[in-house]
Amino acid sequence: MIPGTHHGTLFLMLRRMRAPLILLIVIFAISVLGLTIVPGFDEHGNPARMSFFHAFYFISYTATTIGFGEVPNAFSEQQRMWATMCIYMSVVGWAYTLGTLFGLFQDKNFRHALRIERFARAVRRLQEPFFLVCGYGETGSRLIRALDRMGMRVVVVEVDEIKAGELELQAYHADIPTLVADARHPEILRLAGLTNPNCRGVMALTNDDIVNLSIAIAARLLAPKLPALCRSESTETSANMASFGTSHIINPLQKFGEYLELALHAPAAFHFLEWLTGEPGITVKPHRDPPHGRWLLCGYGNFGRILTQSLRAEGVEVTVIDQGSPPDDFVGEWIRGDATCGPALRAAGVEQASGIIACVGDDVNNLSIAVTARHLRPDVFVILRQNHYSNAPLFDAFPSDLRVVSSRIVAHECLAILTTPLLVPFLEQIKHSDEAWSRSVVDRLTGRFGWNVPTIWSVRINSEHAPALFRKMMPAGPKITLEALLRDPSNRAHALECEVLYIIRTDDKAILLPESDSELRAGDQLLVVGRREARGALALTLENPNTLDYVLTGKDMPGGWVWEKLASRRAA
Amino acid sequence: MNLEKVIFGFFIVLAATLNFGFFIGDLDNPVHHDVYELFAAIVVNLIATVLKFGDRTQIGAIHLSTSLVADLQLLAAAVVWGYGTTVAGAALSADLTSKIVSLSGGALFANVVSVIILIAETIMQRR
Numbered sequence: 169m170i171p172g173t174h175h176g177t178l179f180l181m182l183r184r185m186r187a188p189l190i191l192l193i194v195i196f197a198i199s200v201l202g203l204t205i206v207p208g209f210d211e212h213g214n215p216a217r218m219s220f221f222h223a224f225y226f227i228s229y230t231a232t233t234i235g236f237g238e239v240p241n242a243f244s245e246q247q248r249m250w251a252t253m254c255i256y257m258s259v260v261g262w263a264y265t266l267g268t269l270f271g272l273f274q275d276k277n278f279r280h281a282l283r284i285e286r287f288a289r290a291v292r293r294l295q296e297p298f299f300l301v302c303g304y305g306e307t308g309s310r311l312i313r314a315l316d317r318m319g320m321r322v323v324v325v326e327v328d329e330i331k332a333g334e335l336e337l338q339a340y341h342a343d344i345p346t347l348v349a350d351a352r353h354p355e356i357l358r359l360a361g362l363t364n365p366n367c368r369g370v371m372a373l374t375n376d377d378i379v380n381l382s383i384a385i386a387a388r389l390l391a392p393k394l395p396a397l398c399r400s401e402s403t404e405t406s407a408n409m410a411s412f413g414t415s416h417i418i419n420p421l422q423k424f425g426e427y428l429e430l431a432l433h434a435p436a437a438f439h440f441l442e443w444l445t446g447e448p449g450i451t452v453k454p455h456r457d458p459p460h461g462r463w464l465l466c467g468y469g470n471f472g473r474i475l476t477q478s479l480r481a482e483g484v485e486v487t488v489i490d491q492g493s494p495p496d497d498f499v500g501e502w503i504r505g506d507a508t509c510g511p512a513l514r515a516a517g518v519e520q521a522s523g524i525i526a527c528v529g530d531d532v533n534n535l536s537i538a539v540t541a542r543h544l545r546p547d548v549f550v551i552l553r554q555n556h557y558s559n560a561p562l563f564d565a566f567p568s569d570l571r572v573v574s575s576r577i578v579a580h581e582c583l584a585i586l587t588t589p590l591l592v593p594f595l596e597q598i599k600h601s602d603e604a605w606s607r608s609v610v611d612r613l614t615g616r617f618g619w620n621v622p623t624i625w626s627v628r629i630n631s632e633h634a635p636a637l638f639r640k641m642m643p644a645g646p647k648i649t650l651e652a653l654l655r656d657p658s659n660r661a662h663a664l665e666c667e668v669l670y671i672i673r674t675d676d677k678a679i680l681l682p683e684s685d686s687e688l689r690a691g692d693q694l695l696v697v698g699r700r701e702a703r704g705a706l707a708l709t710l711e712n713p714n715t716l717d718y719v720l721t722g723k724d725m726p727g728g729w730v731w732e733k734l735a736s737r738r739a740a
Numbered sequence: 741m742n743l744e745k746v747i748f749g750f751f752i753v754l755a756a757t758l759n760f761g762f763f764i765g766d767l768d769n770p771v772h773h774d775v776y777e778l779f780a781a782i783v784v785n786l787i788a789t790v791l792k793f794g795d796r797t798q799i800g801a802i803h804l805s806t807s808l809v810a811d812l813q814l815l816a817a818a819v820v821w822g823y824g825t826t827v828a829g830a831a832l833s834a835d836l837t838s839k840i841v842s843l844s845g846g847a848l849f850a851n852v853v854s855v856i857i858l859i860a861e862t863i864m865q866r867r
Contacts, residue, residue, distance in 0.1 A: 183794025190790050197783040201776075220775060221822035 177281045184272050188265035195261040199227045199254040208244040218247070226251070231258035283347070284359060290345040291323055291361040298323055299586065300360055300367055302351040302383050303374030304331050306557040306575035307399065309338070311371065311582050314447065316340045318587065325351045325360050327374070352379055354386045362391050369586055372398040373578060377405040384414045397582050401574075402470065418581045420574035421471045425478035428551070430599055431458050431570075432482040436607035437598050443614065444591065444697065445580045446621035454619065455569050458549050459522040460484055466507035466537050467528030468492075471553065471572075475525055476500075487516045508536040513544060523549035527572070531559040535566060590626045590695040594670040597680050609681065613667065613697065623703055627694045627710065634710035640720075641690045648720065651684040655719045657709050664705055666698020751788040752858050755810065756851035758784055763848050767841050768834035775821070778844065782814045785847070788854075799861055806854040813847035 203223035210216035218226070222240055229236050230251065243251065272278050291298075298321035301308050312322050312335075324346045326332040332348045349356045351374065361367045370391070372383035380398045387396040397416045400406045409417045431438040435457035443452050463479055465472055468490040479486050486500060489507040505512030507528070518524065518541055526537040531554060538550050552568040554560070563571055584591045598606060613622075631638045641648065656662040671679040674691035688694075696706065709719050717723060758781040765772025789807040792800065817840045824836040 179794050179796050186790055186793050189793075190787050193783060193786045193790065197779075201779065204776075204779075219822075219826065220779060220818070221826050224822075 177278065177285055180278060180281060181272060184278075185265075185268060188261075188268045192261045192265055195254075195257045196227060196231065199231070199250075199257065200224050202250045202254070203227065203247065206244070206246045206250045208247045209241060211241050227254060227258070230255055231262070233259075284349070287345055287347040288359040290343075291359065291364065294321055294323070294345070294361070294364075294366060296321055297366050297368045298361065298364075300325070300357070300362060300370040302326075302357075302360075302370070302372050302379075304328075304335055304346070305373065305375055307373045307578045307582075308371075309335075310447075310575055310579035311373065312340070312344065313338075314579065314583055315586075316342060316344075320587075323360050325349055325356060327351065327379075350379075352382045354390060357383065357386050358390065362387060362394070367391070367394060369395040369397065371582055372396070373582075374399075377402055381405055381408060384409050385412060388412050388414060395585070397585060399578050416581075416585050418578050420577040420581075421474050423577050423581065424471075424572050425474040428458070428475060428570075429478045429482055432460065432479070432484065434599070434603045434606060436603055436610050437601065440598055440606055440610045440613075441595055443610070443619065443621065444595070444624060445584050447576075447580065449621065451618075451620050456549070458551075458569070461522030462487065462517070462520060463523040463525065464489060464507075464513070464516050464518060464521045464541070465525045465527070466490070466534075467526070467553075468494075468498075468502075469527070469529065471527045472525075475527065487521070489513070489516050508533050508540065510540055510544065513537075513541055518544045518548070521545065521548060523551065525551040525553075527551075527553040529555060531555050531562070535562055538566060538568060588624050588626050588695065590670055590672065590693055591624060593672075593678070594680075594695055597670075597678070601680070616667070617665070617697070617699065622697050623700045624695065624697050625703055627696055627706070629688060629690055629692045629694070629710075636713040636716040637688075637710050638690055639713065640716060641688070646720075648688050649685050650682060650688065652720055653688065653709065654706070655709075657705050657715045657719055660719055660722055664698065664702045666696050666702035666706060668694050669697050670695035748791055749858060751784060751791055752851075752854055755781065755784045755788045755807075756848070756855050759810070759814070759844060759848045759851050763841060763844050765841075768838040770832040770834070770837045773837060773841055778814070778818060778821070778840075781844070781847075782811075782818060785810050785814055785851070799857060803854060803857055806850045806857065810847040810850040810854070813843050813850065817841075817843035817847070 200220065200223045203218050203226060204220055205217065207215055208218055226239060231254070238247075299315060300323050301312060302325045304312070304324050304326040308324070308326070312324065315322050319341070321342055322344050324332070324335060324344055326335070326346065326348060327350050329348050332346050335344060335346050345360075347356065347360060351357060351360075351372070357370075362370060370383065370387045372380035372387075374380055374383075377400050380400055384396055384398040387394055395415045397418060398409055398414050400409060400417055400419050401421060403419075403422075406417050406419050406422070427438060427441070430441070439452075439454055446452050460483070462485045464487050465476055465479075466489045468476070468488045472488065472490075476486050476488065487503060488494070488498075488500065489503045489505060489512050491504065491506060493504065494502040501516075503512060503516045505515065507513060507526070521541075524538070524541045526534040526541075528534055528537070534552055534554070538552055541548055542550065550568045551570045551572065552563060552566070553572045554563045555574075557573070557575060584595075627634060629637055629641070637648070637653070640646070650668055651663075654664045654666060654668070656664055668682055669680075671682050671686070672693045673679070673689060679686065696703075709715050758777060762773055762777040762781050785807065789804070789811055792804040792807055795801070795803065820836070820843065821832075821840050824839075825832060
């Protein structure tokens with residue numbers, strides 16, 4: 169079906185039902201008419217004809233097979249003959265009508281149209297902010313699980329019926345409207361709520377770059393203000409997306425290349441980044457830092473090329489092992505052979521290598537490379553690429569130093585962009601900051617909050633998100649410092665288990681890790697890291713004027729509007 | 741020439757003419773208004789309505805609505821007739837006749853609108 173011509177199932181049904189309905193009307197008309205013409209008797213046995221009313225009554229109950237008998241008077245023989253014909257005609261009429269109707273409900277097109285309509289209605293009725301996710305693969309399911317756990321609504325478009333069916337088997341808190349359709353059609357995206365004012369963002373996460381590209385351009389043209397997060401695995405697609413201003417292009421391979429660079433030249437910053445962007449609920453294990461020296465890279469594909477560039481940019485020597493012959497533009501050492509076997513690894517000098525990257529397209533081969541390399545050189549630093557989510561148990565069992573899972577990288581990046589917009593500029597700053605400084609910050613924060621992935625959230629001091637604080641500050645209020653604000657609302661002697669990482673002022677000035685005596689201003693956006701409980705407590709302080717007063721001054725103000733008015737009158 | 745168009749036009753015009761045939765005559769004279777003509781008008785009107793199902797254009801929608809109005813008016817006339825003769829009394833009085841005929845007059849108006857739309861549509865297409 170071409171979505172552009174979609175106009176609703178009612179019309180389709182009416183059009184299909186035209187012939188049977190006309191047949192029914194004609195059969196009824198002939199039956200009723202005949203019955204009023206055929207001679208009969210009245211209650212006294214005199215010759216009389218049936219009235220239209222009685223004829224219609226008789227035909228109605230006879231045609232629907234209810235059959236009350238001969239009403240109002242016993243029929244004449246002629247009337248009985250006519251009634252027999254009417255019965256057979258009406259049976260044919262009903263059989264045809266019902267057959268057409270059931271056939272229509274079995275019809276694939278009709279059912280597809282019904283599904284689209286039901287989906288569009290479900291999206292229209294979403295009265296709360298939601299995200300549109302295109303593609304329910306590994307990345308999509310990871311992301312949706314996380315968003316669902318955070319209490320956000322999601323709408324899904326997936327082209328594969330089996331994958332979409334999996335979604336229904338998962339236990340999500342909220343109902344997730346799902347449509348089995350090709351997200352390349354702009355009309356499908358529109359039905360899925362791309363232009364809906366409640367839509368907060370669109371994510372193109374299919375495993376086909378071309379599809380992601382067309383979603384990106386549809387989002388750019390139909391909803392230019394909407395953040396669009398697009399996955400792209402090839403440099404060309406990324407460049408294409410960037411050319412028309414896609415807001416967020418996520419290339420997981422490129423992203424990992426950047427991480428690796430960061431891990432090589434600023435390990436502490438990399439730890440910090442891992443800790444901040446992990447999936448909620450897991451513990452980040454501080455791994456050893458990737459060593460400089462000579463590295464082996466097995467499988468020179470798209471990913472291999474990116475990693476080679478990253479490693480070389482950090483001044484690391486790379487030897488490539490690949491079954492094919494080197495491309496023309498390749499410079500450096502190239503060993504031709506099967507990296508899963510010892511000889512090729514030995515030929516590449518695995519005994520002297522400090523690190524190995526297994527990034528061929530097959531998971532079993534990657535594991536085989538890693539196991540062999542570890543066997544030949546036990547303390548080699550291993551980076552493993554995991555292609556499929558379902559192989560996670562195998563990868564969990566092997567003690568690799570770093571594991572590259574594309575879907576995880578994309579999902580984390582999306583989460584960071586969508587839920588805490590301040591996190592991305594903050595991480596950018598971290599990447600460019602001094603190594604010793606990062607290390608001290610990481611040690612301090614993980615010392616306070618542990619290596620569990622912390623809760624990170626943004627706070628904006630305005631009348632909508634922090635009404636109490638905003639009102640207090642607005643007409644030249646008292647000076648409020650971070651230290652004064654971040655106190656436990658149940659006992660202000662305790663500090664809240666959270667810390668402000670980053671402040672963006674209304675004049676676009678940014679403060680990295682503000683001191684505890686920094687003054688807050690109206691309009692500030694804060695990036696806060698801390699424990700889950702602290703988030704609720706801080707929200708209470710920001711919203712409830714009484715709590716805010718207690719936190720700032722220690723005075724317990726009377727609650728309730730009446731007491732508040734009385735207290736303020738007494739004070740005045 | 742398109743057979744579908746012929747049938748479509750035929751039923752719409754026939755609905756209007758039958759309706760007109762029933763309507764014409766003295767308003768309160770039962771002799772001038774035949775029950776079979778009303779029956780035929782109702783049946784043809786219903787068929788015309790079903791023929792208009794499923795047209796998604798604006799003009800199709802107006803077509804359908806005029807037909808629905810005509811159906812409603814004619815069925816109301818039939819109900820009044822049936823109720824008046826079988827439940828309330830035996831003979832068709834002048835009072836009852838005028839009610840029935842005026843209801844069918846309303847239906848006639850809707851049918852005339854339907855015919856006008858049909859003509860307008862035909863002229864618009866210029867083929």
